[in-house]
Amino acid sequence: MTPKPFFLTGTAGDIFCLYFPANQPRGAFVYCPPLAEEMNRCRATVAQQARQLAALGYACLLMDPFGTGESAGELSNATWEIWQADVLLAAHWLTEQTQTPISLWGLRLGALLTASVVNQHPQQFEQLLWWQPVLDGKLFLTQYLRLRVAFLMHRDLPSETTDQMRTQLAAGATLEVAGYLLGGALAQALDCTNLRECTQLTSLPMTWLEHVSDTDRPVAPASLKVIAQLRDQRCTVTPIAFTGPPIWQLHKRDEVPQLLALTTQQFNC
Incomplete structure (x- = not known):
């Protein structure tokens, strides 16, 4: 159809x-x-x-x-x-x-x-x-933020670690990652979400x-x-x-x- x-x-x-x-x-x-x-x-x-x-x-x-x-x-x-x-x-x-x-x-x-x-x-x-x-949302977010780490490195821009990015996001900053603007609220939620804690899936x-x-x-x-x-x-x-x-x-x-x-x-x- x-x-x-x-x-x-x-x-x-x-x-x-x-x-x-x-x-x-x-x-x-x-x-x-x-x-x-x-x-x-x-x-x-x-x-x-x-x-x-x-x-x-x-x-x-x-x-x-x-x-x-x-x-x-x-x-x-x-x-x-x-x-x-x-x-x-x-x-x-x-x-x-x-x-x-x-x-x-x-x-x-x-x-x-x-x-x-x-x-x-x-x-x-x-x-x-x-x-x-x-x-695991936290692991996924770390892998996603590494795209920004690579972007900064390839362009000889000041480097950032994924922990530093998390600190910025938690403070309300918006970060561009691989062409997309990521906000702190979504990032913090990902850090707290994983399949092992979904205990109500029965x-x-x-x-x-x-x-x-x-x-x-x-x-x-x-x-x-x-x-x-x-x-x-x-x-x-x-x-x-x-x-x-x-x-x-x-x-x-x-x-x-x-x-x-x-x-x-x-x-x-």
């Missing part, structure tokens, strides 16, 4: 959405994207997957949270709480459209966002689909797809530890390793057919 673009009225501003409807839907997904340039790098692949899921009967709503993509606002004004509210609004809209249980689909930081939403609203969502989930089916260098390798040890904890919380976690280009890291568009095929296979039943 032809996807339908529209704006959903959010708590902080209009949220751009792209809706992939399904005939006689049996389920529906709200998609939460990764941060900054990772979002743009993955758009085409995500749209391909949404079409395939819609063909299987799962309507998909792809959203740009406030301050990102085509949505209103600036990233510097975005907060984790606004993004959580955006996800809940999108899920409510999708419920009205499909009258089916709503699931959440997250890529990279978007996966961590879905976890935080479900952690605050347990039993509200049907299942989770995670692509290459970020396990009795929930999860499909976890993670990139590996070759087909004989399992998902990363850090991921296996989180998966074990989630299983202790009575979640049914299905970890699936895939190979191919890590599209969220690439500056040039590429295809990841195995990721699409494995995801589609998981829901084609």
Whole structure:
């Protein structure tokens, strides 16, 4: 079906959405994207997957949270709480459209966002689909801030450490990182968010797809530890390793057919 673009009225501003409807839907997904340039790098692949899921009967709503993509606002004004509210609004809209249980689909930081939403609203969502989930917001932020470290170094500008950047952000400064303005509120929230603390994720089916260098390798040890904890919380976690280009890291568009095929296979039943 032809996807339908529209704006959903959010708590902080209009949220751009792209809706992939399904005939006689049996389920529906709200998609939460990764941060900054990772979002743009993955758009085409995500749209391909949404079409395939819609063909299987799962309507998909792809959203740009406030301050990102085509949505209103600036990233510097975005907060984790606004993004959580955006996800809940999108899920409510999708419920009205499909009258089916709503699931959440997250890529990279978007996966961590879905976890935080479900952690605050347990039993509200049907299942989770995670692509290459970020396990720890603090570690992710450190890696992201290192892009600014490299930028300053390559241009012979005064150097900064990630700790110094955190101090500036905590004091209310806005920092440009890889072409995006990052605000302190979002940075501080990332420092306090990780999957291991999402203890309210209980009795929930999860499909976890993670990139590996070759087909004989399992998902990363850090991921296996989180998966074990989630299983202790009575979640049914299905970890699936895939190979191919890590599209969220690439500056040039590429295809990841195995990721699409494995995801589609998981829901084609």
